[in-house]
Amino acid sequence: MDNNKRTVVVTGFGPFGEHTVNASWVAVQELKKLGLGNNVELHAYEVPVEYQTVQSLVPSLWKQYHPQLVVHVGVSGMATTVTLEKCGRNHGYKGLDNSSFCPDSQCCIVGGPDCIKSVIDMESVCKRVTASGLGVAVSVSKDAGRYLCDFTYYTSLYMSHGRSAFIHVPPIGKPYSGEDLGLALQAIIREMLELLELLEQAQAKIHCQQVIH
Template identity: 75%
Template sequence: MDQKKTVLVTGFEPFGEHTVNASWVAVQELKKLGLGHNVDLHVTEVPVEYQAVQNLLPSLWERHHPQLVVHVGVSGMATTVTLEKCGHNRGYIGLDNCSFYPESECCMEGGPDCINSAIDMDAVCKRVNTSDLGVSVSVSKDAGRYLCDYTYYTSLYLGKGRSAFVHVPPLGKPYSAAQLARALRVLILEMLDLLENSPENQHCQHSH
């Protein structure tokens, strides 16, 4: 019998114009759906604060020892569900919910400029878009240099690449929370499948 896998999925609290954050609503819906009987799914709401992310993420990785961590964030510009390929270390000057940004303007002083996910997002995207999910999926290399990108980079660093970031559009533009949750479920199961069947430590780093 397969050993149970642990997957941690996070959404973000409201910020700016996003008084309801589609990412956390979708993640709560996903929790109801579950990921099947051999996956332990844990969900957490992440504050839109740089310092909170720095404190929270190491404790989440430590506590759950997940096979995969998937962060979900909302993008007002997104019209598809968007898979982010990599996280960036520098360029953080957007003020968070505490009107703060890191003095160094980076996630991790001395860290690589960019860390790629160990998951082949193009492959995930292709597999899901050929299914009849009814939700369009695309791929991006720029998670936006705000809390989304900051969280993703930190998680990729902590998890040696075993992390993913998914941007979702605001609710109703065009997808409902239920549609987003179904899409997340399919995407995460594909990611687990790819991680399981790919050679270990394909974790490469490059600078843009």
Template identity: 55%
Template structure:
């Protein structure tokens, strides 16, 4: 087995612009992360538009194409002031319009699936790893990803494989972190999560 084959593929997605987020901090941080070299890891990055229908098609396709060891979706939240590790996602209640002014049918993510899916990755452990790493960024754990595209994309991935799906909210750029500081935090998040899988 070659060294390349031994490496673990980690898919990290960020979102495109929406609303007041004309530059989406999630995609900036993910692009910075994509410049990093993490030993034993191949980082695949992908920008996803803030569109329910696209998420529904593109996310399962990425799982199929890449067969990743870990999938982390990253989104921006104006409420966040730290790297926010989401433990679970919801199936219903998607009434907020995406950038194409559409909602999913029945305001639902996956017809017939349970209402809430919880990642088997222990986010409290990831949180303490990030906070103990000596980095400038701090992390917190959340149980409500917000019933928008973030929550929606997370549910799609959890429905595929909850043992290796994660979602991370980042604050807007400069509030208080730079894209590079957020990427440093995401690198630590990846290392911690991979140690659990």
């Protein structure tokens, strides 16, 4: 295996409620067709809208692939832009999932911090993608909505010490096509990988300085 290859896992959600075709999974499938370049191994997964499945699936993806980055994509009926979520929250999960279940504790990880931020600077990603003239509006949010999207994001951030991202997309055709959303995901994730690389280089430098001293 090529050691220079970076591994990225991207997930979208299956159908729920009025979203009989979930725009997030359509967008992820479009991204899979496009790829992230020769040096990135991309794995795509469709996640059912069920708390208990998320609790077992998200940790298993981290253990199986040891990815550089996991990006979760979800649909928001209220979104009109592609929205980068800065953080995941632990408490307040009262909405029932597709199995009519919600956690008794109404939280993701009992005893976990209330909020976990991504190590990726979403404002910077947003600015860079917007400046690239992609033609898809991108924005940043601090509230992923306290449903399966937020639940998945927090679980992943907890597992990865912040090396995860969450992107909300609008429903298909409101205003973007699946192809548009796939291209947007490609541009966004490439920027995220670049920022992560810079972060890693900075951390390695600090580590070297500590060793020398």
